[in-house]
Amino acid sequence: MANDAPTFRSLVTHFTDFLTVAIHTILYERNIYPRTSFLSARKYNFAVRQSRHPKVCEWINDAMAAVETEILKGTVERVAVVVYNQALKPTERYLFDLSRFPIVGAADADVPLERKAADGTTVSVLPVVDIEEQFRATMSKLANCGTVLRPPPVDGTFTVAIELKSDGQAPVSHPQPWMPVEAATRQGATELQSRRTHPLRAVVAGDLMFESWIEETPAAD
Amino acid sequence: MAQDYTEYLAINVLNEQQLVSYRSLSRALKVHSNLAKQMLYEFHRKQNAKKPGSVHATYLITGIRRAQSPAHTNGVHSQEDGDDTVMQSSPPLPSSFAPHHEEEAEEPVAVRSVLLVKEEHLEQAKATFDSVTGIHINSLQANGLSDVQSLTECNRKIVESYASEDPLQAWKQYGTIQNPNVKRRTQRKGPPPPARIAKDADAKMKPLAPTTKPTALEKQASKESKDSQESKPASKPSSAKATPEPSKKPAAVNRQGSDIFKSFAKGKTKPKKEDSQSSAEATAAATEPEDEAMGGFSEEEDDAEDGAADVDEVPKESEGKSKKEREADLQAMMDQEDEIMEDAAEAIPDKTAEEQDEGAIDKPDSQQAEEPAKDTVTMENGRRRGRRRVMKKKTVKDEDGYLVTKEEAAWESFSEDEPPPKKIEAAPAASTNKPAAGKKAAKAGQGNIMSFFSKK
Numbered sequence: 276m277a278n279d280a281p282t283f284r285s286l287v288t289h290f291t292d293f294l295t296v297a298i299h300t301i302l303y304e305r306n307i308y309p310r311t312s313f314l315s316a317r318k319y320n321f322a323v324r325q326s327r328h329p330k331v332c333e334w335i336n337d338a339m340a341a342v343e344t345e346i347l348k349g350t351v352e353r354v355a356v357v358v359y360n361q362a363l364k365p366t367e368r369y370l371f372d373l374s375r376f377p378i379v380g381a382a383d384a385d386v387p388l389e390r391k392a393a394d395g396t397t398v399s400v401l402p403v404v405d406i407e408e409q410f411r412a413t414m415s416k417l418a419n420c421g422t423v424l425r426p427p428p429v430d431g432t433f434t435v436a437i438e439l440k441s442d443g444q445a446p447v448s449h450p451q452p453w454m455p456v457e458a459a460t461r462q463g464a465t466e467l468q469s470r471r472t473h474p475l476r477a478v479v480a481g482d483l484m485f486e487s488w489i490e491e492t493p494a495a496d
Numbered sequence: 497m498a499q500d501y502t503e504y505l506a507i508n509v510l511n512e513q514q515l516v517s518y519r520s521l522s523r524a525l526k527v528h529s530n531l532a533k534q535m536l537y538e539f540h541r542k543q544n545a546k547k548p549g550s551v552h553a554t555y556l557i558t559g560i561r562r563a564q565s566p567a568h569t570n571g572v573h574s575q576e577d578g579d580d581t582v583m584q585s586s587p588p589l590p591s592s593f594a595p596h597h598e599e600e601a602e603e604p605v606a607v608r609s610v611l612l613v614k615e616e617h618l619e620q621a622k623a624t625f626d627s628v629t630g631i632h633i634n635s636l637q638a639n640g641l642s643d644v645q646s647l648t649e650c651n652r653k654i655v656e657s658y659a660s661e662d663p664l665q666a667w668k669q670y671g672t673i674q675n676p677n678v679k680r681r682t683q684r685k686g687p688p689p690p691a692r693i694a695k696d697a698d699a700k701m702k703p704l705a706p707t708t709k710p711t712a713l714e715k716q717a718s719k720e721s722k723d724s725q726e727s728k729p730a731s732k733p734s735s736a737k738a739t740p741e742p743s744k745k746p747a748a749v750n751r752q753g754s755d756i757f758k759s760f761a762k763g764k765t766k767p768k769k770e771d772s773q774s775s776a777e778a779t780a781a782a783t784e785p786e787d788e789a790m791g792g793f794s795e796e797e798d799d800a801e802d803g804a805a806d807v808d809e810v811p812k813e814s815e816g817k818s819k820k821e822r823e824a825d826l827q828a829m830m831d832q833e834d835e836i837m838e839d840a841a842e843a844i845p846d847k848t849a850e851e852q853d854e855g856a857i858d859k860p861d862s863q864q865a866e867e868p869a870k871d872t873v874t875m876e877n878g879r880r881r882g883r884r885r886v887m888k889k890k891t892v893k894d895e896d897g898y899l900v901t902k903e904e905a906a907w908e909s910f911s912e913d914e915p916p917p918k919k920i921e922a923a924p925a926a927s928t929n930k931p932a933a934g935k936k937a938a939k940a941g942q943g944n945i946m947s948f949f950s951k952k
Contacts, residue, residue, distance in 0.1 A: 304642055315645060320652065322645040411649075418646050419513070422639035 281388055281401035283379040286483050287346050289401070291339045293410050294371065298335050298356055298435070299325050300417050301369055305358055305427035319411045323418075338435045341452040345437055346373065347384050350446075353438040360428035367424060368490045369417075369475075374440075375484040390482060398481070405480040413476040413487060420489060423473055501525060501535040502542075509539075509551060509636050517635035517650040522670050523658050529671040536633040552640045553615045554647070559628035561609040614641055884908065 296318050303313050303324040308331065313324040326332060345351045356369040377388070388400045421427070437453070439445065446453045475487040504525060508514045522532035536553070543551040606626070612634060613621040622628060635647055658666075667674045885905040894900050 322643075322648045324643070324645070415646060415649060416513075418643050419637070419639065419641070421642040 281481075282385050283377060283388060284347065284384045286377070286388075286401060287343055287384075289406060289483060290346070290373075290485065291343045293413075294342065294354065295335055295339050296323055296325075296410075296414065297369070297371075297417060298338075298433075299323065300414060301356055301358070302326060302331070302433065304418065304421040305367075305431065305433075307358065307427070307431055307433055319407045319414065321411045321414055323414060337452070341446075342435065342437060345439075345446055345453075346376070348381055348444075348446075349378055350439050350442075350444060351437050352440045355436045355438065356433060357436055358428070358431055358433045361430045363432075364492075366428050366431065366492055368492075370488055370490060372486040372488075375486075377482050388482065401481045401483060406478075406483060409476070409478045409480050413478060416475050420473065420475070424489065424491060501527075502539060505535070505539045505636065509638050510543075513638045515635050515637045515641070515647060515650055517647060518633065520650050520654055523654055526669060528669065533632040536636055540633060540636060551636055551638065553636050554634045554641060554644070555613050555615060555618055555621075556630075556632055556634040557609075557611045557613060557618075557621055557625065557628055558630040559609065559625040560606045561611075562624055562626045612644065612647075614644070 299313070300323055302308055303310060303326075308326060308328065312327050314327050316323055316325040326335075342351070342354055352372070352374050354371045354373060357365045358367045358369075360366050379386075379388075390398045390400050392398045436456070445455055447455065470493055471491040473489040473491070475489060477486040478484065501521070504521070505516060508516050516536070518529055518532040518536055521527075521535060522529045525532070525535075527535075540551050540553050609625075611621055611625075622631075635641075635650065641647070663672065664680065666672070884907070886908050887903050888906040889901055889903050891899055891901045
């Protein structure tokens, strides 16, 4: 993390750390893995759940590394954690909208950032205390999301998806971490309306700004 | 009062969807915990009567638990489901581990348990108890609790928001369990720092020190609340000395904090006053340690509130003079050599002594306030922590190549269970720890700062 001068990279690192914890929490809440496989940990001065299974942790860390690479390129608009049911139909999406992230060129990822307010005073780019508090609030809401959502699918699974900006380059490289999926596979208009959205939180801490919400696909079948 | 709690709960539980435990309710509404529990119960009952299932509760059951079979007990302990948290106040049931055939022969040992359950498991949990000695609502939440762990957040918020309340006083209001034999540790006297010059300060310090003891308890209890009030009215030299003492410390502490910054800004009197060695006036003596006591520690305490007002008062008086003097001294320092600088430095103490005299006339309060101050000490839990002046020897190479050993005051932080040293003496040289070393121009020609500049 940045000690004195926050860089864009540290901003992104904060975010991916938070995403990692969020994913673990989602896995716990939605019973994707048995609850007994989670241990209690502490993050942002808050009690959170962390999976003990090494493969799960490894997968999540890899996913976060890939997300970080994409965010640093500046092409990511949203990150979604999608929960599927047994038939591999998505039942809910946890979305994090990153469109308000500062736009920094790839070469400038390590340049210290500074923001000046209208009257010339320097405003903190990455106020750590604020960030912690807001992350804590988001985690608290996420942890209780299970009570507002429908019961989780039995034997469901999950994945992480990113939606790129319209001008972004699709990440196709040789060791390909991402699978390209057509946007058209998302539901049609009628289904969009019957989708329920639960807002989580809009985090605004210095320059780290993102919104988060949960989308539930309509109770089909 | 009755309306308050309904409103408060409606806002927090229903609108904001937060978890409200009986402890947070009692702190927020300043009521006894038992009353808070009743409030929670009432609210829960009413809301669920209006709209069933709108408010969920977790319960705390205390009682004697039926002895459970070993397998079952083990299952309960290892199952970290989050549903039930079993806390046993007595050691584990010996009969649980006893072989089965002995169970009928032995009296099962009663296990007093405290169980935290969600309301859906309430009946089931009650069934596991032989006798229930107490049951009350622990928390309310809007939709239901998926992870019992999240209740820890309530406690964290309490600690964070209400840390300033003194538990020794607040316990009556909130009904926290109190041990009647518990006492706050009083400050004990610490070793006085090595000899300092201000005799007057010494004399005044001694009568002060004993008076701190009897008032230690009350001071600490209401230190924070008193601070802001007392730093203003400040001290009359006699009785009120003891109580202003602690308030002076944070006040003094704040001064120093801002002193550092002001010394960068120029026009600060404090650094000048430090220079006075010979003119060991009580005021001079008192002010110096204040100024010296450094930054990092003082800045943590009471950021702006108490000190801000005080800080502004005293410096402003002599600001005009000091500015010119400082610039003059800086010039002198830059251009001249050691010996000459010493002369210049000596000239300054006279002036600074003057300033202090004026300061003394203008603000008798604040200066007396400074006197008893003990080098930035805070009383925390009976431990004295802070910075104090210690005489240290520094060997410096003069510009002529001579090694000069000077004894100077230096600050060191200490933490001990003793009251701070009583004596505060005017240090001959300003502390060398100051980053603003350059600005402390007219240091009485002693510190190695001089030689640093002379090398230019």
